[in-house]
Amino acid sequence: MAKITLDxxxxxxxxxxxxxxxxxxxxxxxxxxxxxxYALLGPSGCGKTTLLNIISGLLTPSxxxxxxxxxxxxxxxxxxxxxxxVFQFPVLYDTMTVFDNLAFPLKNRGFNKxxxxxRVLEVAQILDLTKSLNQKAARLSADAKQKISLGRGLVxxxxxxxxxxxxxxxxxxxxxxxxxxxxxxxxEQLKLTLLYVTHDxxxxxxxxxxxxxxxxxxxxxxxxxxxxxxxxxxxxVGYFIGSPGMNFIPCKIDGNKAMVNGAGIELDDTxxxxxxxxxxxxxxxxxxxxxxxxxxxxENSVRASVKTIEDQGNFKIVTVHLSGHIxxxxxxxxxxxxxxxxxxxxxxxxxxxxxxxxxxxxx
Amino acid sequence: MDKWKDNKAWFLVLPVxxxxxxxxxxxxxxxxxxxxxxxxxxxxxxxxxxxxxQEVLSDKRLHDALWRQFLFSGLVLLIEMPxxxxxxxxxxxxxxxxxxxxxxxxxxLLIPWNVIGTxxxxxxxxxxxLFGAAINSLGTAFDHTARSSDAxxxxxxxxxxxxxxxxxxxxxxxxxxxxxxxxxxxxxxxASTWATFWYIQLPKMRGVLTIALxxxxxxxxxxxxxxxxxxxxxPGNATTFLSIYLVKIAVGQFDLxxxxxxxxxxxxxILLFSWLFYQVLQNVxxxxxx
Numbered sequence: 282m283a284k285i286t287l288d289x290x291x292x293x294x295x296x297x298x299x300x301x302x303x304x305x306x307x308x309x310x311x312x313x314x315x316x317x318x319y320a321l322l323g324p325s326g327c328g329k330t331t332l333l334n335i336i337s338g339l340l341t342p343s344x345x346x347x348x349x350x351x352x353x354x355x356x357x358x359x360x361x362x363x364x365x366x367v368f369q370f371p372v373l374y375d376t377m378t379v380f381d382n383l384a385f386p387l388k389n390r391g392f393n394k395x396x397x398x399x400r401v402l403e404v405a406q407i408l409d410l411t412k413s414l415n416q417k418a419a420r421l422s423a424d425a426k427q428k429i430s431l432g433r434g435l436v437x438x439x440x441x442x443x444x445x446x447x448x449x450x451x452x453x454x455x456x457x458x459x460x461x462x463x464x465x466x467x468x469e470q471l472k473l474t475l476l477y478v479t480h481d482x483x484x485x486x487x488x489x490x491x492x493x494x495x496x497x498x499x500x501x502x503x504x505x506x507x508x509x510x511x512x513x514x515x516x517x518v519g520y521f522i523g524s525p526g527m528n529f530i531p532c533k534i535d536g537n538k539a540m541v542n543g544a545g546i547e548l549d550d551t552x553x554x555x556x557x558x559x560x561x562x563x564x565x566x567x568x569x570x571x572x573x574x575x576x577x578x579x580e581n582s583v584r585a586s587v588k589t590i591e592d593q594g595n596f597k598i599v600t601v602h603l604s605g606h607i608x609x610x611x612x613x614x615x616x617x618x619x620x621x622x623x624x625x626x627x628x629x630x631x632x633x634x635x636x637x638x639x640x641x642x643x644x
Numbered sequence: 645m646d647k648w649k650d651n652k653a654w655f656l657v658l659p660v661x662x663x664x665x666x667x668x669x670x671x672x673x674x675x676x677x678x679x680x681x682x683x684x685x686x687x688x689x690x691x692x693x694x695x696x697x698q699e700v701l702s703d704k705r706l707h708d709a710l711w712r713q714f715l716f717s718g719l720v721l722l723i724e725m726p727x728x729x730x731x732x733x734x735x736x737x738x739x740x741x742x743x744x745x746x747x748x749x750x751x752x753l754l755i756p757w758n759v760i761g762t763x764x765x766x767x768x769x770x771x772x773x774l775f776g777a778a779i780n781s782l783g784t785a786f787d788h789t790a791r792s793s794d795a796x797x798x799x800x801x802x803x804x805x806x807x808x809x810x811x812x813x814x815x816x817x818x819x820x821x822x823x824x825x826x827x828x829x830x831x832x833x834x835a836s837t838w839a840t841f842w843y844i845q846l847p848k849m850r851g852v853l854t855i856a857l858x859x860x861x862x863x864x865x866x867x868x869x870x871x872x873x874x875x876x877x878x879p880g881n882a883t884t885f886l887s888i889y890l891v892k893i894a895v896g897q898f899d900l901x902x903x904x905x906x907x908x909x910x911x912x913x914i915l916l917f918s919w920l921f922y923q924v925l926q927n928v929x930x931x932x933x934x
Binding site: 337339358359364365366368369370372374375376377386389390433434 | 836848
């Protein structure tokens with residue numbers, strides 16, 4: 282178990298990187314606390330896997346240092362780092378039994394037979410693999426195989442952290458949930474530092490205490506799922522988290538109102554005062570969940586034309602046009618559905634303003 | 645679906661059936677036909693039953709040729725398989741170096757069999773051959789036309805040089821198909837190079853190695869052109885393999901009956917061993933421990 286520090290780490294796959302765009306990982310300066318469950322979330326190609334491989338030692342970063350509990354391990358190979366990694370698809374030693382698979386990392390490190398046996402049995406117990414210990418690993422189902430990959434990490438009692446690289450990609454949907462619960466259980470039981478890479482936000486939000494959102498080789502926000510949802514620090518986070526993502530419309534500030542092509546949307550005093558300091562490149566953002574849609578005109582509402590309505594079961598997604606901008610709103614079940622025109626109400630508490638793509642804050 | 649009569653599907657298999665009939669079944673039946681009769685000339689033949697088979701199976705010279713053949717094929721497999729895997733493991737993985745080494749390795753495969761024999765005759769000549777002269781200058785009298793051990797050494801060298809590239813290419817393809825994550829996992833698990841080879845690379849190569857083993861066994865068991873060109877089966881009978889002996893009977897002595905019976909036995913031996921190899925390799929590492 283360990284605290285992992287990334288000290289100004291950057292990585293490029295090109296031998297002589299010239300400018301920022303040559304870097305797969307631009308600049309990461311971050312600390313992962315001992316025993317935390319972290320999810321690295323981001324679209325494909327944002328540098329998640331690169332970051333993971335730097336932590337595990339499969340890659341040596343072009344710049345910066347990696348520290349485990351304050352000890353510099355930047356140049357240490359993976360086998361010396363006490364790290365375990367679970368890959369996208371199950372990696373097993375096909376010719377071995379489940380027992381031998383689990384025992385393999387210990388055998389390679391020269392443990393004696395008795396210790397190996399005790400430890401393997403313990404881990405098999407945790408992962409519900411006791412029954413299949415004598416079976417060939419190649420014959421098991423994908424989720425059991427993934428548990429074995431995880432188990433090869435867990436058998437080493439000195440393991441500092443377990444890294445997961447989209448481990449549920451090949452698992453059947455109904456088993457994904459089970460395996461995710463198992464992971465949480467293992468985490469609570471063993472208090473290991475877990476790092477979980479995924480591009481699936483549901484997976485990230487349910488698994489982790491802290492979610493790290495990455496975009497184009499940089500960390501754009503670190504926070505609890507709630508923070509990411511309510512206060513996305515960057516437009517990308519607003520758009521990437523939530524389904525559908527956050528709505529954005531360019532606006533200008535006039536007193537305590539945000540003007541969108543002549544229509545005024547009321548702001549609360551703190552938001553308005555922040556906005557007055559930055560007049561250019563302002564955008565207003567609101568989650569579809571909080572944007573209210575009314576079939577009839579109500580107080581403080583803005584008129585918009587309805588484009589489409591999608592029924593999602595227990596709610597509807599209404600897509601509207603507001604002076605040339607597309608907005609989506611979530612309409613709860615039982616509310617009257619607008620037909621041609623809809624009146625939008627922006628609750629003051631849920632309006633966020635973005636300046637140059639970044640969230641305006643009190644600072 | 646279970647309809648056998650009046651099923652149009654039969655027309656769909658007809659082309660393949662005709663092709664196989666003319667390329668394999670009819671020639672094979674002709675051989676069977678020869679093997680059961682004594683033919684004196686056109687229109688003069690006698691049915692002899694299994695007489696030719698009995699004669700062939702009790703032929704001392706055939707037994708010698710058979711053991712020689714097994715020894716040869718066994719040596720070929722023992723050398724070429726490990727050597728091919730070793731070379732494939734050492735070859736560059738990507739970039740221009742990989743392409744260049746692949747082409748260089750594949751070169752021997754592009755040369756026709758009889759040309760290979762001729763090349764090696766010259767190469768190993770004691771007077772002007774590069775290899776032969778070099779070895780003789782070291783003080784040993786090397787001559788593949790005079791000493792049977794030298795004939796065998798030359799033949800083995802030639803065979804290994806010619807066909808190891810096939811094993812290399814197959815093994816290389818098998819190695820490149822292993823996903824990178826396996827090697828990363830092995831690194832994290834602290835596996836040694838040997839353990840990585842034994843538990844990841846070798847099992848993952850099983851499919852291609854089975855093919856390589858079968859091809860090399862069948863080919864070496866059927867070897868003809870190389871010894872024919874190089875030694876003509878000699879010195880004495882030292883390199884008279886099954887096919888060379890068979891051609892002597894069939895073409896040299898024109899004993900079509902025994903030759904046909906011999907061919908069938910030959911065919912069955914190859915079939916049996918190929919089947920055995922295939923079964924063994926398919927089951928290695930797959931079945932449950934009892």
